[in-house]
Amino acid sequence: MVVIMAAAITVIAGWAAPVGAQSLRFTGFTQVSNGYADLEAGAVYLFADVAAGVDALVSIDFISPGALVSQIDNGGPPPPNEALYEYFQPKVQGAADQDHYADFTISFVDSTTGEAVSVGDLTMAVMDIDGNNQLGDTYERVTLYGLDAYRYEDGAPLADQIISMDPSEVQFESTAAGGPQGISLDPTYAVEADYSDVTSLSFRLGLTGTRSEDQTRLYSLNFYDTPLAYSSPTTVTTPEVSPLALLAVAGLIGARRRRS
Ligand SMILES: [Ca+2]
Numbered sequence: 001m002v003v004i005m006a007a008a009i010t011v012i013a014g015w016a017a018p019v020g021a022q023s024l025r026f027t028g029f030t031q032v033s034n035g036y037a038d039l040e041a042g043a044v045y046l047f048a049d050v051a052a053g054v055d056a057l058v059s060i061d062f063i064s065p066g067a068l069v070s071q072i073d074n075g076g077p078p079p080p081n082e083a084l085y086e087y088f089q090p091k092v093q094g095a096a097d098q099d100h101y102a103d104f105t106i107s108f109v110d111s112t113t114g115e116a117v118s119v120g121d122l123t124m125a126v127m128d129i130d131g132n133n134q135l136g137d138t139y140e141r142v143t144l145y146g147l148d149a150y151r152y153e154d155g156a157p158l159a160d161q162i163i164s165m166d167p168s169e170v171q172f173e174s175t176a177a178g179g180p181q182g183i184s185l186d187p188t189y190a191v192e193a194d195y196s197d198v199t200s201l202s203f204r205l206g207l208t209g210t211r212s213e214d215q216t217r218l219y220s221l222n223f224y225d226t227p228l229a230y231s232s233p234t235t236v237t238t239p240e241v242s243p244l245a246l247l248a249v250a251g252l253i254g255a256r257r258r259r260s
């Protein structure tokens with residue numbers, strides 16, 4: 001991650017698109033040779049041509065003790081569901097005892113020059129935030145950083161468990177162990193996040209709850225330009241946090257960072 005972030009940030013004039021208008025397709029990758037083993041923290045993967053003239057570099061920044069990244073993305077032929085193949089779909093496994101997670105960053109670079117670029121404004125949908133109630137109660141937990149706004153379905157299973165850690169850091173957690181099988185496209189289990197002037201995206205994918213055995217969860221991030229078909233969405237603009245709440249959150253973050 002350090003290597004990537006050190007690259008010069010170049011914003012292509014005229015590249016910016018309206019929110020939600022930028023599609024990205026993650027349909028194949030090669031590991032970048034940087035001395036790190038496949039799927040270990042530090043490993044970087046090149047996804048060519050996620051958009052016209054743009055490659056994505058995906059880094060595994062950190063893997064918590066007891067977690068394992070067992071897949072960086074879904075491979076294989078597109079059918080039966082071509083859309084799912086084009087999503088970014090890593091797998092994170094958590095050991096039986098506690099919360100586990102892995103941190104990822106997607107950085108965008110010019111396909112020709114390799115320099116950092118902005119893909120303008122985009123919307124990322126985190127699909128199928130659910131859980132598993134076999135062998136305990138495991139819930140998927142996703143933290144997004146640097147987002148401007150997010151949407152979810154009113155009354156959705158995850159609606160009661162959305163925590164703003166910071167104005168631009170929001171944690172989403174399933175409260176529905178035993179949700180749909182595989183990756184559901186049901187917007188009830190999805191969160192849409194809006195980003196502006198994006199040169200990179202960072203997020204944490206993990207598990208919480210209890211389980212008596214290791215569990216592997218498949219995560220599914222959708223960068224399509226088609227908005228999810230929410231029937232009654234709630235939109236939260238992240239900077240609109242009251243000053244009092246900000247002070248409280250700042251105190252919590254300080255305490256959290258001192259502990260870690
Ligand atoms: Ca994919």
Ligand SMILES: [Ca+2]
Binds near residue numbers: 128182219
């Ligand atoms: Ca899921």
